[in-house]
Amino acid sequence: MKITVIGCGYLGATHAACLAELGFDVLGVEIDERKLDALAKGDLPFYEPGLDTLLVKQVESGKLRFTSSMKEAAEFGDAHFLCVGTPQRKDGNGADLTYVDGAIESLAEHLTRPTLVIGKSTVPVGTAERLLGILQDKAPAGTDVDLAWNPEFLREGFAVEDTLTPDRLVLGVRNAEAEATLREIYATPIAGGTPVIVTDFPTAELVKVAANSFLATKISFINAMAELCEATGADVVTLADAIGHDARIGRRFLNAGVGFGGGCLPKDIRAFMDRADELGVKDALRFLREIDRINLRRRKRVVKLAKAELGDLEGKRIAVLGAAFKPDSDDIRDSPALDVAVALHAKGADVVVHDPKATGPASAKHPQLSYTESVEEAARGAQLVLHLTEWKEYRALSAAELGDLVAERTIIDGRNCLDQAAYRDAGWTIRSLGRP
Numbered sequence: 001m002k003i004t005v006i007g008c009g010y011l012g013a014t015h016a017a018c019l020a021e022l023g024f025d026v027l028g029v030e031i032d033e034r035k036l037d038a039l040a041k042g043d044l045p046f047y048e049p050g051l052d053t054l055l056v057k058q059v060e061s062g063k064l065r066f067t068s069s070m071k072e073a074a075e076f077g078d079a080h081f082l083c084v085g086t087p088q089r090k091d092g093n094g095a096d097l098t099y100v101d102g103a104i105e106s107l108a109e110h111l112t113r114p115t116l117v118i119g120k121s122t123v124p125v126g127t128a129e130r131l132l133g134i135l136q137d138k139a140p141a142g143t144d145v146d147l148a149w150n151p152e153f154l155r156e157g158f159a160v161e162d163t164l165t166p167d168r169l170v171l172g173v174r175n176a177e178a179e180a181t182l183r184e185i186y187a188t189p190i191a192g193g194t195p196v197i198v199t200d201f202p203t204a205e206l207v208k209v210a211a212n213s214f215l216a217t218k219i220s221f222i223n224a225m226a227e228l229c230e231a232t233g234a235d236v237v238t239l240a241d242a243i244g245h246d247a248r249i250g251r252r253f254l255n256a257g258v259g260f261g262g263g264c265l266p267k268d269i270r271a272f273m274d275r276a277d278e279l280g281v282k283d284a285l286r287f288l289r290e291i292d293r294i295n296l297r298r299r300k301r302v303v304k305l306a307k308a309e310l311g312d313l314e315g316k317r318i319a320v321l322g323a324a325f326k327p328d329s330d331d332i333r334d335s336p337a338l339d340v341a342v343a344l345h346a347k348g349a350d351v352v353v354h355d356p357k358a359t360g361p362a363s364a365k366h367p368q369l370s371y372t373e374s375v376e377e378a379a380r381g382a383q384l385v386l387h388l389t390e391w392k393e394y395r396a397l398s399a400a401e402l403g404d405l406v407a408e409r410t411i412i413d414g415r416n417c418l419d420q421a422a423y424r425d426a427g428w429t430i431r432s433l434g435r436p
């Protein structure tokens with residue numbers, strides 16, 4: 001089977017390379033020329049562990065090619081995965097479906113043979129049905145076209161592993177033929193034991209946003225507990241460990257700190273609320289508004305803690321460790337770390353940002369901040385250090401050596417994962433979110 005992957009960003013590039021690894025002939029379609037040029041050469045235009053080597057391998061083997069031509073894609077593929085972005089709309093909280101609609105329309109116009117389009121982008125419930133209508137309307141008369149919805153659950157930083165061995169596969173289909181095609185595509189993970197849930201379009205679409213809403217809720221729950229801990233002198237890490245021992249609760253995703261960011265959780269819960277409102281069931285998701293508010297309050301809390309330590313921020317040198325929204329990624333979309341850095345800079349602080357992988361995208365988006373190549377350079381002369389993205393190299397830093405570089409041994413551990421005792425032993429004042 002020949003497969004195309006339309007939209008080769010964080011999701012699509014991974015999906016394309018993994019499908020080639022599974023043995024398919026794959027054509028990636030990308031309209032951004034910079035990304036296309038890089039991908040075609042086997043250069044990954046972003047950072048994702050393990051994907052760089054997989055991409056080179058598959059491009060060199062000839063199993064994976066890239067194009068910007070939808071006509072070429074339509075002629076090439078038996079199945080087409082739709083992986084374009086669905087960002088938050090500029091004028092509101094809903095999802096911007098321009099890219100999804102545009103991709104389906106231009107693909108449909110060029111189709112000339114039986115085709116299955118498989119949606120992967122995260123969309124508001126009801127979108128798949130609407131896209132099927134567009135596909136049927138725009139495809140040349142008599143062309144046999146069908147659509148399936150197969151949401152994606154990969155995590156950045158683990159994208160290859162999550163794609164090749166997913167937790168589960170959700171197949172939203174209208175008929176047995178579409179299910180059979182998807183089972184053929186995913187034959188390897190299915191043979192490896194990946195559970196398969198076969199369902200209808202709305203359930204498949206809802207599974208995706210429900211999963212992300214649950215994850216966001218879990219994080220904001222523990223961050224709400226952190227606020228209580230701050231008010232009482234309790235320790236949120238011990239609390240999370242203790243409740244996490246209950247298998248019904250579980251310890252994962254209970255790491256309190258500066259909260260969730262990225263290109264998915266924040267925009268997905270907002271788009272979900274927006275869709276619930278359109279469907280007349282706004283009240284059902286009212287709690288997600290609070291989840292969002294708790295999350296954003298954590299960023300403000302870090303700024304407040306910085307002010308409490310430094311007083312007037314004008315001219316104060318602050319080292320920010322971390323720019324990506326999470327470690328092992330260079331993705332800065334809605335990054336809590338950068339949000340805090342930008343807020344401190346706006347209050348007059350001299351902010352120096354370090355990140356092992358994300359200073360390129362960060363400096364392009366926020367050129368007003370200073371960036372350094374090394375942690376040492378960032379720390380030198382700092383009156384305050386903020387630990388905001390938990391890269392493992394930050395956890396490995398020596399509190400004593402870092403202490404020799406800074407002007408003041410004060411650090412805010414915005415991710416609650418530094419060895420706080422070691423910092424105290426080295427004479428640091430350490431402030432955390434939700435820990436005494």
Ligand SMILES: NC(=O)C1=CN([C@@H]2O[C@H](COP(=O)(O)OP(=O)(O)OC[C@H]3O[C@@H](n4cnc5c(N)ncnc54)[C@H](O)[C@@H]3O)[C@@H](O)[C@H]2O)C=CC1
Pocket residue numbers: 006007008009010011012029030031032035083084085086087099102103120121122123152153154155156263264
């Ligand atoms: N990033 C992630 O870890 C995951 C993302 N998703 C969902 O997948 C979708 C894509 O997300 P990302 O890959 O992060 O976004 P992204 O912005 O990194 O990638 C989207 C790509 O689609 C391209 N594109 C837009 N219109 C196109 C067209 N007509 N033809 C060809 N290419 C086109 C863009 O140039 C861009 O490179 C979103 O709906 C997101 O919510 C779902 C699970 C995981």
Ligand SMILES: O=C(O)[C@H]1O[C@H](OP(=O)(O)OP(=O)(O)OC[C@H]2O[C@@H](n3ccc(=O)[nH]c3=O)[C@H](O)[C@@H]2O)[C@H](O)[C@@H](O)[C@@H]1O
Pocket residue numbers: 122152153154155156157212215219252253254255256257258259260261262263264265325326
């Ligand atoms: O829809 C998506 O795009 C993806 O969104 C998330 O994946 P991702 O955004 O890559 O990152 P996560 O690991 O979920 O982390 C999200 C944010 O929550 C934060 N987080 C995570 C866990 C935690 O305990 N505490 C916490 O603050 C992270 O630092 C990060 O900013 C989901 O985990 C994926 O299953 C989903 O496919």
